[in-house]
Amino acid sequence: MVAKERDKPAERSDDARADALARILAAVRAIPRGRVASYGQVAANAGLKGRARLVGYALRTGDGRALPWHRVLRANGASAFPDGSAGRAEQCKRLEREGVRVSRGRVDLGRYCWTRDLDVLLWGPGAAVPARRRA
DNA sequence: CGACTGACGGTCG
């Protein structure tokens, strides 16, 4: 066996990277329709707390075909795309189409932010999408 | 190899 000299603990293997990417994509797909999550939360759900940037990378490189990328917003509820950009307009449109209200380019995370625990705790299992909770 | 850049987040002044 060829002993590898660089067994640096901080070094992440390619396998680990791929796994992280896969978990991020899975976490994004797990966001129910009509709900949103921040980059940081997606990372946390994927077991990668503190690596929100990696989520951005995943969404950028990943295929936006069957990926609900529009449900991922910044921590302040705003789109990650710059104001006036096509991407932002598209995201806003998709969100509104799902019933997510966007005011001045921002979503009320207090209302639409999704957390599994919260759904289960407040409305019981199976109530992933309370939806009409009075506006 | 180092500096810069991003679909980020949080803290501090």
Add this chain to the structure above:
DNA sequence: ACGACCGCCAGTC
């Protein structure tokens, strides 16, 4: 509300 920093990861020049 705003800008400056820092931590974070991958890609590019």
